[in-house]
Amino acid sequence: MLSNPFSAPRARHGRAPDVFRHGAWVSMREHRETDEVDFAIVGTGAGGGTLAALLAEQGFSVVAFDAGPYFRPLEDFASDESEQNKLYWTDRRVVDGANPIQMGGKNSGKAVGGSTVHYAMVSLRFRPEHFSARTSLGYGADWPISWQEMWHYYDLAEKQINISGPLTYPWGPKRPRYPYRAHELNGAGKLLAKGCEAIGINWTETPLATLSAPLSGPEGKSPPCAYRGFCRFGCTTNAKRSALTVWIPRALAAGAEIRDLAMVGRIETGPSGRATGVHYHREGEWHFQRAKNVVVAGYAIETPRLLLNSADQRYPDGLANSSGLVGKNLMTQSNQAVWGRMDEPVRWYKGPPSLAITEHWNYDDNKDFHGGYIWLGQGPLPNEWASIQTGARGLWGQKLRDAMLDYNYMIGVKMVGEMLPNEANRVTLSDDLDQYGLKVAKITYAWGDNDKALIAHALEQMGRSIEAIGAKGIFLQEDDTNHLGGTARMGSDRRTSVVDADCRSWDIPNLWICDGSVFPTVGGVNPALTTQTIALRTADRIGQLAAAGEL
Amino acid sequence: MATTRERLKASFLLGFRGEAPVARGGYETAPIPSKTEIVTAARRLNRAAGTIAASVLVDSAMEHYRGDFRNKAMWTPIVTSALSIGVSVHGHVDGRHGAHPLRDTVYVAAGLTGLVGTAFHIYNVTKKVGGFSWQNLFYSAPIGAPAAISLSGLMGFLGERVRDNKPGTRPMVAGLPAGRVVAALTGASLLGTTAEAGLLHFRGAFHNPAMLLPVTMPPAAAALLVYAAVGPAGVARPASRGWLAATAAMGIAGVALHAYGVSRNMGGWRNWRQNLFAGPPLPAPPSFTGLALAGLAALALLVDDKDD
Numbered sequence: 001m002l003s004n005p006f007s008a009p010r011a012r013h014g015r016a017p018d019v020f021r022h023g024a025w026v027s028m029r030e031h032r033e034t035d036e037v038d039f040a041i042v043g044t045g046a047g048g049g050t051l052a053a054l055l056a057e058q059g060f061s062v063v064a065f066d067a068g069p070y071f072r073p074l075e076d077f078a079s080d081e082s083e084q085n086k087l088y089w090t091d092r093r094v095v096d097g098a099n100p101i102q103m104g105g106k107n108s109g110k111a112v113g114g115s116t117v118h119y120a121m122v123s124l125r126f127r128p129e130h131f132s133a134r135t136s137l138g139y140g141a142d143w144p145i146s147w148q149e150m151w152h153y154y155d156l157a158e159k160q161i162n163i164s165g166p167l168t169y170p171w172g173p174k175r176p177r178y179p180y181r182a183h184e185l186n187g188a189g190k191l192l193a194k195g196c197e198a199i200g201i202n203w204t205e206t207p208l209a210t211l212s213a214p215l216s217g218p219e220g221k222s223p224p225c226a227y228r229g230f231c232r233f234g235c236t237t238n239a240k241r242s243a244l245t246v247w248i249p250r251a252l253a254a255g256a257e258i259r260d261l262a263m264v265g266r267i268e269t270g271p272s273g274r275a276t277g278v279h280y281h282r283e284g285e286w287h288f289q290r291a292k293n294v295v296v297a298g299y300a301i302e303t304p305r306l307l308l309n310s311a312d313q314r315y316p317d318g319l320a321n322s323s324g325l326v327g328k329n330l331m332t333q334s335n336q337a338v339w340g341r342m343d344e345p346v347r348w349y350k351g352p353p354s355l356a357i358t359e360h361w362n363y364d365d366n367k368d369f370h371g372g373y374i375w376l377g378q379g380p381l382p383n384e385w386a387s388i389q390t391g392a393r394g395l396w397g398q399k400l401r402d403a404m405l406d407y408n409y410m411i412g413v414k415m416v417g418e419m420l421p422n423e424a425n426r427v428t429l430s431d432d433l434d435q436y437g438l439k440v441a442k443i444t445y446a447w448g449d450n451d452k453a454l455i456a457h458a459l460e461q462m463g464r465s466i467e468a469i470g471a472k473g474i475f476l477q478e479d480d481t482n483h484l485g486g487t488a489r490m491g492s493d494r495r496t497s498v499v500d501a502d503c504r505s506w507d508i509p510n511l512w513i514c515d516g517s518v519f520p521t522v523g524g525v526n527p528a529l530t531t532q533t534i535a536l537r538t539a540d541r542i543g544q545l546a547a548a549g550e551l
Numbered sequence: 552m553a554t555t556r557e558r559l560k561a562s563f564l565l566g567f568r569g570e571a572p573v574a575r576g577g578y579e580t581a582p583i584p585s586k587t588e589i590v591t592a593a594r595r596l597n598r599a600a601g602t603i604a605a606s607v608l609v610d611s612a613m614e615h616y617r618g619d620f621r622n623k624a625m626w627t628p629i630v631t632s633a634l635s636i637g638v639s640v641h642g643h644v645d646g647r648h649g650a651h652p653l654r655d656t657v658y659v660a661a662g663l664t665g666l667v668g669t670a671f672h673i674y675n676v677t678k679k680v681g682g683f684s685w686q687n688l689f690y691s692a693p694i695g696a697p698a699a700i701s702l703s704g705l706m707g708f709l710g711e712r713v714r715d716n717k718p719g720t721r722p723m724v725a726g727l728p729a730g731r732v733v734a735a736l737t738g739a740s741l742l743g744t745t746a747e748a749g750l751l752h753f754r755g756a757f758h759n760p761a762m763l764l765p766v767t768m769p770p771a772a773a774a775l776l777v778y779a780a781v782g783p784a785g786v787a788r789p790a791s792r793g794w795l796a797a798t799a800a801m802g803i804a805g806v807a808l809h810a811y812g813v814s815r816n817m818g819g820w821r822n823w824r825q826n827l828f829a830g831p832p833l834p835a836p837p838s839f840t841g842l843a844l845a846g847l848a849a850l851a852l853l854v855d856d857k858d859d
């Protein structure tokens with residue numbers, strides 16, 4: 001009988017689940033709450049999970065907290081879209097603004113491994129100019145890190161995550177060969193390719209964080225992808241390279257402790273103004289863990305919420321907020337799609353959904369708006385497809401039934417587009433309380449004119465591409481968004497950013513933020529590889545600062 | 552004594568039979584069981600042809616079953632390789648001198664089938680989106696696979712040519728010393744097969760170091776064979792023979808390694824119905840065994856061929 005990952009923590013009593021073997025455990029070092037650990041990390045996703053492994057491997061004592069459960073993919077994941085809603089952060093949140101963001105499965109996970117447990121594995125590098133968007137392209141904000149440095153850490157990230165990708169990537173400066181070969185294109189991928197060729201733009205196989213061959217890594221043995229297409233609902237095979245299968249096992253092996261079902265509610269600061277530890281809720285009680293350093297890695301909503309909820313007498317506006325920017329400049333990415341019906345069956349549900357990509361529009365500057373976008377092949381599973389039919393097309397009853405019968409013939413392409421930072425788009429605290437008694441986040445969002453122009457351009461191009469290959473009954477899905485960023489941006493000036501290039505907060509030298517919220521701009525590609533890359537760099541920098549006695 | 556050129560020309564006219572053929576009837580009506588080196592070498596080549604054909608039979612049956620036999624032509628390699636196995640067994644038990652017309656016909660047919668199959672697989676690659684790209688080389692109908700049946704045909708055909716030499720004569724193929732011809736062609740075939748294994752193991756990112764074996768051992772064997780083909784005759788070459796024997800063994804071990812590869816897929820062998828197709832092909836590696844056997848036959852011929 002399987003234990004319920006939600007009923008009680010699994011990482012306890014000196015052991016944690018071995019995600020690679022049924023029912024097995026790996027040993028886990030544990031720390032007392034009275035021990036002042038080197039790092040308390042809040043969140044174990046793309047940012048926190050990566051950092052937990054890399055800091056522990058450098059010999060730091062690490063405790064990483066996650067509000068979500070510790071899943072065993074081989075046992076807990078079902079091939080069932082509804083069941084797998086358990087992966088998402090569906091706690092109460094308030095959304096408003098002209099274009100309220102739909103929260104939950106689209107954009108936030110709550111599990112050890114964070115959103116990478118259900119992410120679509122698309123692993124892209126920013127366009128180099130996107131790191132200096134303000135000076136090179138005239139919009140948004142510059143990153144405090146050069147693209148050359150990021151390129152170096154991207155190399156390391158791709159290698160350690162073991163990305164499967166094309167032999168030559170058609171855009172951007174040279175990069176090393178991906179560790180594993182690209183996957184076979186499914187019907188949807190081939191049609192994306194045909195569509196791109198029909199309108200004269202380049203395409204390639206998408207670099208994906210799922211294995212195209214078996215892997216025996218230091219973290220464990222994984223089989224290659226089985227092409228069943230449940231990626232966004234939790235990969236049952238472990239072919240997916242999520243934080244849960246890449247970084248967390250490494251963190252444990254290096255002596256980090258993971259605390260699952262542990263919601264951090266407040267960061268404590270001491271008389272010196274430095275962070276002293278975290279208050280967290282686990283097994284029905286509040287606890288306090290002492291720490292020399294606190295890293296917040298809860299993603300772009302929960303990170304500012306925790307900083308704001310940690311306001312105290314000394315920091316009445318929340319921690320690390322002397323710039324007033326905590327929670328501001330929230331960005332999502334536009335995720336509009338065009339759909340159509342082919343005459344021949346496509347069976348788009350086979351394999352990872354986004355096997356082919358065009359990044360052409362990130363590299364073409366002859367557009368009358370700022371920013372760029374990509375588009376990817378799609379393979380929504382039936383529930384999601386039904387909700388697109390009811391949502392984007394308003395179909396119900398017999399019409400909906402008829403539309404669903406075309407499932408095997410459908411194709412679609414979906415964009416991931418850059419949205420520009422805007423201080424009015426933000427996370428604040430609502431007066432509503434969640435199950436832990438904490439103020440919930442209020443998320444305010446409106447698209448700007450530039451965002452709308454970019455979306456219109458993408459919809460037009462995507463429509464052209466599938467029309468050119470004979471898709472019929474084309475319709476648009478016009479109001480979807482996905483990944484998040486901003487709300488604790490990094491920069492080189494403490495007045496206009498929350499953290500520096502090392503993800504260290506300007507205000508509190510032992511408070512760090514290392515996740516998607518530090519992005520000053522979101523670029524026109526999916527963010528998770530960049531988040532992990534930043535964590536790699538941050539870990540290196542922390543090592544250097546420690547060696548120099550500057551922690 | 553005819554010049555080499557004349558002999559070559561004659562051999563083409565005579566259906567590639569090398570030296571003027573011996574009267575067939577005599578052998579057929581009054582078989583003289585002969586244990587001459589010529590027949591031994593020919594039978595070795597039959598075994599080589601049969602081994603490769605067996606590899607092709609199982610491989611193409613599995614792959615084309617997976618492809619639902621969508622195109623009737625997908626039965627061709629199955630029929631051809633089965634026939635090639637049949638005549639190879641026949642050749643193996645046949646202790647007589649002289650080429651056999653049925654064996655010859657089947658081997659030539661196998662050789663041609665492979666060529667047509669290769670053309671077809673290339674066409675299949677080029678018509679896919681992306682054309683001649685890594686994606687299609689990796690995942691479309693494998694270009695090298697049909698060539699394997701050609702190699703079976705080639706080895707069998709060479710066996711028949713060798714066998715067609717008179718007992719006690721110096722074995723020739725197409726007017727050239729048989730050992731050298733077989734060594735050179737086997738060397739080339741090994742390189743071709745290496746290319747196929749290399750492509751697919753590259754697709755698998757050489758994730759297991761054992762995947763390097765079929766891209767290192769066979770090329771070395773090929774080099775040894777080419778050296779033997781042009782080098783001095785009448786030499787024992789124990790190291791080369793040892794290396795070829797090891798290459799033959801590698802082909803068999805490859806089945807076990809591929810079986811391990813199958814187990815590395817989700818569900819392992821419990822899920823054999825899917826993983827036999829998702830994992831590395833079990834029947835493929837023995838192609839190397841077949842070619843190594845042919846190489847051993849060539850070396851044996853060269854040892855006996857002292858008349859250089």
Ligand SMILES: Cc1cc2nc3c(=O)[nH]c(=O)nc-3n(C[C@H](O)[C@H](O)[C@H](O)COP(=O)(O)OP(=O)(O)OC[C@H]3O[C@@H](n4cnc5c(N)ncnc54)[C@H](O)[C@@H]3O)c2cc1C
Nearest residue numbers: 043045046047067114115120121122264298515516526528
């Ligand atoms: C359906 C979906 C598909 C995606 N596909 C892709 C893709 O293909 N490519 C790509 O690049 N990106 C993709 N993303 C985005 C990507 O997953 C995220 O950008 C990335 O995981 C963010 O990393 P993070 O570390 O900032 O946060 P997360 O990975 O979300 O991790 C945050 C963790 O912190 C925990 N947490 C938060 N607050 C607290 C607290 N107070 N106490 C304790 N724990 C807390 C949460 O439970 C969560 O586990 C996808 C996202 C979704 C939802």
Ligand code: SF4
Nearest residue numbers: 225226228229231235
């Ligand atoms: S398609 Fe591949 S990556 Fe996606 S869930 Fe299945 S095995 Fe995992």
